[in-house]
Amino acid sequence: xxxxxxxxxxxxxxxxxxxxxxxxxxxxxxxxxxxxxxxxxxxxxxxxxxxxxxxxxxxxxxxxxxxxxxxxxxxxxxxxxxxxxxxxxxxxxxxxxxxxxxxxxxxxxxxxxxxxxxxxxxxxxxxxxxxxxxxxxxxxxxxxxxxxxxxxxxxxxxxxxxxxxxxxxxxxxxxxxxxxxxxxxxxxxxxxxxxxxxxxxxxxxxxxxxxxxxxxxxxxxxxxxxxxxxxxxxxxxxxxxxxxxxxxxxxxxxxxxxxxxxxxxxxxxxxxxxxxxxxxxxxxxxxxxxxxxxxxxxxxxxxxxxxx
Numbered sequence: 524x525x526x527x528x529x530x531x532x533x534x535x536x537x538x539x540x541x542x543x544x545x546x547x548x549x550x551x552x553x554x555x556x557x558x559x560x561x562x563x564x565x566x567x568x569x570x571x572x573x574x575x576x577x578x579x580x581x582x583x584x585x586x587x588x589x590x591x592x593x594x595x596x597x598x599x600x601x602x603x604x605x606x607x608x609x610x611x612x613x614x615x616x617x618x619x620x621x622x623x624x625x626x627x628x629x630x631x632x633x634x635x636x637x638x639x640x641x642x643x644x645x646x647x648x649x650x651x652x653x654x655x656x657x658x659x660x661x662x663x664x665x666x667x668x669x670x671x672x673x674x675x676x677x678x679x680x681x682x683x684x685x686x687x688x689x690x691x692x693x694x695x696x697x698x699x700x701x702x703x704x705x706x707x708x709x710x711x712x713x714x715x716x717x718x719x720x721x722x723x724x725x726x727x728x729x730x731x732x733x734x735x736x737x738x739x740x741x742x743x744x745x746x747x748x749x750x751x752x753x754x755x756x757x758x759x760x761x762x763x764x765x766x767x768x769x770x771x772x773x774x775x776x777x778x779x780x781x782x783x784x785x786x787x788x789x790x791x792x793x794x795x796x797x798x799x800x801x802x803x804x805x806x807x808x809x810x811x812x813x814x815x816x817x818x819x820x821x822x823x824x825x826x827x828x829x830x831x
Contacts, residue, residue, distance in 0.1 A: 524605040527613040539570030539640040547576045549594040549687040552707045553678040561643040562608045568640045571610035577617040584617050592740035596713040626656030630664045641671035697743035699797035709796040716788040730778040731788050746801045748824035752794040761824040765804040799827040
């Protein structure tokens with residue numbers, strides 16, 4: 524997959540592209556419907572499939588204090604789009620100048636830059652200043668400029684509409700199973716193993732402390748059954764997220780205990796897939812009671828992971 528991070532004369536040479544338009548901040552089932560339709564349509568038309576999006580959420584520029592957290596790291600997004608057969612990913616910085624484009628100016632930009640053969644969007648897609656452009660104005664622009672417009676209906680799964688907002692709420696609540704149903708895959712994070720205080724090892728449950736990019740969304744506080752992907756291998760384990768109330772640790776931490784793993788992980792980048800939430804964070808009256816609960820957590824995690 525070719526990746527374009529800034530628009531220049533070379534990117535302007537693209538012609539007859541089938542373009543998937545959207546923010547695509549979660550690549551959930553709704554986004555997948557749009558992108559995979561564009562990929563298949565491009566095969567029929569003969570030009571390249573192209574995802575046009577922004578390298579940062581527009582709210583990061585327009586309303587930074589209320590910008591939603593990220594559901595997906597950039598490397599993960601690129602890997603998924605490549606897996607789905609996208610030919611070109613064009614992800615450019617969002618700017619105030621871009622936000623001032625009228626719907627007509629945005630269409631002119633698309634035509635000048637990509638000479639689209641077709642454009643695929645979701646039914647809630649808006650574009651141009653103040654979101655004044657919608658599927659109706661896009662269809663009119665397509666008729667006037669001789670490109671096809673395909674509008675995909677929103678995807679509903681288990682009675683919920685697949686949207687990044689809905690998924691964020693589920694993840695914040697710790698409902699990782701519900702989030703997975705709307706994502707079409709397990710909710711996962713890319714992180715790096717960092718040094719901890721070694722308390723878990725003293726209790727017989729050694730943990731790896733995980734650092735994730737600042738704007739990625741951590742699930743709500745609690746204990747989870749997880750899979751880790753390390754150098755292409757899947758390892759089962761359990762994770763805790765939150766302050767450690769038993770030892771009065773005030774800093775929110777993300778720690779993972781792996782089953783049947785002895786190798787050193789410090790400094791390594793790993794993928795953490797959340798399978799099920801097991802319980803809330805609890806304050807225990809003694810280390811012994813905490814250890815007993817951790818034993819129960821391990822059994823519960825193994826049971827959840829056996830049926831994933």
